[in-house]
Amino acid sequence: MTAEWPFAGRAAEFRRVLGLLDGRDAPGAVIAGSAGVGKSRLATEVAGTVRAKGDTVVHAIASFATRSIPFGAFAHLLPSTAPPANPLRWVAQTLVGSAAHPLVLVDDAHLLDPGCAAVLHHLVQSATAGVLVTMRSGEPVPDTVTALWKDLHLPRVELDPLTAEDTGRILASALGGPVEAATARRLHRLSEGNALFLRELVLGALESGSLAPVHRLWRLDGSPPVAPRLRELVEARIGRLEPAEEEALELVAFGEPIGFQPLLGLVSGDVLESLEAKRLIRLLEDGLRTLVRLAHPLYGEAIRARCPRLRARRRYRQLAQAVEATGARRRDDTLRLGVWRLESGTAGDPRPLLAACRVAWAAHDAPLAARLGWAALDAGGGIPAAIALSDVLDFSERFEEAESALLAVWDHPCAPEQRAELAMRRAWNLNFGLQRPREAERVLDEAEAELSESAPLSGNPELSGNPGLSGNPGLSGTSLRHDIQCMRLHLLALRGEVAASVRTAETLLAEPELRPGSTALALVIKIFGLPYLGRHRAAVTAYRHARSIEARWRDAAPAELPKMICGLFLAHVFSGALDLADEALDEGDAILGDDSGLRLFRRAFLTWRAEVLRLRGRVADAVRVCRDAAVLGSPGPLGALTHAELALSAALAGDLETARAGLAQAERHASPVVRVYQYTLGPAATWVAAAGGEVSRAIELASARAAEARDLGLPSLEMVALHDLVRLGVPERAAARLGEIARSADGELARVCAAQAAAAGAGDGPGLEAAGAAFAGLGLTLYAAEAYAQAAEAHQASDGPGPAATRTATGAAAGAARRASVRAAELAARCQGARTPALLGLTAPALTPREREIARLAATGMSSRQIAASLTVSVRTVDNHLQSVYGKLGISDRGQLAGVLG
Secondary structure: OOOOOOOOOOOOHHHHHHHHHHOOOOOOOEEEOOOOOOHHHHHHHHHHHHHHOOEEEEEOOOOOOOOOOOOOHHHHHHHOOOOOOOOHHHHHHHOOOOOOEEEEEOOOHHHOHHHHHHHHHHHHHOOEEEEEEEEEOOOOHHHHEEEEEEOOOOOEEEEEOOOOOOOOOHHHHOOOOOOOOOOOHHHHHOOOOHHHHHHHHHHHHHOOOOOOEEOEEEOOOOOOOOHHHHHHHHHHOOOOOOOHHHHHHHHHHOOEEEEHHHHHHHOOOOHHHHHHHHOOEEEEEEOOOOEEOOOOHHHHHHHHHHOOHHHHHHHHHHHHHHHHHHHOOOOHHHHHHHHHHHHHHHOHHHHHHHHHHHHHHHHOOOOHHHHHHHHHHOOOOOOHHHHHHHHHHHHOOOHHHHHHHHHHHOOOOOOOOHHHHHHHHHHHHHHHOOOOOOHHHHHHHHHHOOOOOEEEEEHHHHOOOHHHHHHOOOHHHHHHHHHHHHHHHHHHHHHHHHHHHHHHHHHOOOOOOOOHHHHHEEEEHHHHHHHHHOOHHHHHHHHHHHHHOOHHHOOOOOOHHHHHHHHHHHHHHHHOOOOHHHHHHHHHHHHHOOOOOHHHHHHHHHHHHHHHHHOOOHHHHHHHHHHHOOOOOOOOOHHHHHHHHHHHHHHHHHHHHHHHHHHHHHHOOHHHHHHHOOHHHHHHHHHHHHHOOOHHHHHHHHHHHHHHHHHHHHHHHHHHHHHHHHOOOOOOHHHHHHHHHHHHOHHHHHHHHHHHHHHHHHHHHHHHHHHHHHHHHHHHEEEEEEEEHHHHHHHHHOOOOOOOOHHHHHHHHHHHHHHHHHHHHEEEEEEOOOHHHHHHOOOOOOOOOHHHHHHHHHHOOOOOOHHHHOOOOOOHHHHHHHHHHHHHHHHOOHHHHHHHHH
């Protein structure tokens, strides 16, 4: 970490305060804000700038110790001689002396003694010096200090907590490198934008090793420890407490957010009022219930860290008893009771632990759900606990542990519905996690063979691994076979048999006996599979339907919701709706949260963020995000997806070394059991070859991909492969088939790809320009640049030698070629150095920076006079530059600029 904590996130406030110290007879400002928010640092930075200009700065710091001493805060600045009869003027003159532009800076002005406060008032009122003071909001302030902004109208600058973006920038600067987005969000949430707390959190995490660089990316592993320095800061902020207040604060720390009524059963209302008055707790309204939380997240960290273990267990036991006494009717009470019983050492019954595990898993809190699941299994939870636990472990990429949990109960006698669920969970883990598809199929075959129409079913939810899958008096062998069939379809769809799986899933969804968990599985198959088939609108409709009935299946199958998000993303990205694709990923991130532990999905979502960036032309940003994704845990079953995207983006960015390394990693992690998740592996190989100069090989790879996708019946993947052929310069190999796909697939992307292929094959310059404009409208900047570059080439090809009668036409073609080249260059400039065959031969008239600036202003409709005033140049200079631009672009007036420059 850098030696000095960086000053960042306060640029606007810095400029404002610095401006307030200039240009006034009595300049100054009051900087107010909560403790630790950065008031003193801002004031110090401002003072340093003032001092650097040669002005005198006098700095004093008020404190509790000097509050009772006359002129105590200024004591170090005053001589040892006794003050004269008028001490106020004497102190003021002593502070500023004969300086021409003095500045008096006072930290923590709310702690000033009356004498010092009066001196500040005198300095401002007499315009003797500039005054800059900091003070803590919400604290009692001497009247003379309040008068600075109330009566003397000294501007008051309120300093808000740092934003999440500010926190990210500070962390990157302090640590000297990029920081994982989830880590930055967690540290911001813990510090709540308090710069002092943030610094101590980072220092403590660095010392413990929990914050460390992983492949050049700083990442926080687990919760940051509350180091002694931070604990001392927090305890100083909390202050001295009475024993009853200490007990109440501990109960809130261990139980937050805790209901107000259960808490009243443990502590008195007077104590809670006292804590609220001291701003140590806050009350929140949650529907009809009032909840109590600590005023800052770090209060809880510090209180829990200093509490002895036996007392902590007693607090947990008290909380459990209090909530049980009020009925524990709410869903989150189930989770709380399970956790509190576990922490208090009173969890002898596996049922509340298992119930809490399911609630935690439904909220995608994988670490907590795994802990509760193991406890339930150890407490004798048997098959239900093993099934619930294996689900959590599987999607936490702890595949061997999931297999061990299931094998521990595999031979236990059980009802048919339990056997079906055990088989489904184990088959999924064997196939997806352990990459043993034959064993997975055998497990499903054996389970299916055991089921019959007359099989005795328990119908007892206590015996079921998942309450959403049983407890149905009408449960039959048919519905259990539907469960097995849904899991089998799921595995087949991931291997590439998408069309047949989707058709069967749609049939099963119409079955009245389909249970909630299998309903979720069938919906995932449909939502995830339809985009590959070009049925994007149907996929979005299916997703909305699934969310509308989410209450029916979410408890039964929590992991299926992130999978549905994957399908929604693919529907948008294959149709060219990039903004909607980003929104889908935002929704997925919100569902996972920062601490869910589901790095498998988080890695996939980050990888798809990179894909959207690449499609927008931001290839360097895509490489950076892929690096972020690659360090999230082990490569896992979806590792090939991340490394393939890294290879593809790096290849387009011209970083051949990174591209080849990424492709090698992708091929190493590739697996046929998740074939459809690896859809960027083929494009990566294609563009790595092209980046290495092997364009012929790239063309053959793209052709093979198109043929394979067609054989599998996956038109969306075929479209991508065929469009690569167009981009590589052989549109004749793709145009006819792209036209067929465009006529049957949803969305704008297929239509524009087909239009580009047809125009490129025909040498149709205007048609290619239209395709470029359409790509630009979709936000597909790189594709747009390539289409315009191809348009320029087509225009140039039509501008060959010929009879005099055609010279006018060919001259127009030359102008069109210039315009298309400029448009291509403008778009390519936004693509962070992307290199593709279409762009390598691009020759565009070079506009100077000033020409480009003037041309863009003119394209917005500004007159020459307005542009001249804006840039502080003459009107003649503007017109001369415009004439030069017109000549380079082959146009005649400013009305054509917008179309060329975009």
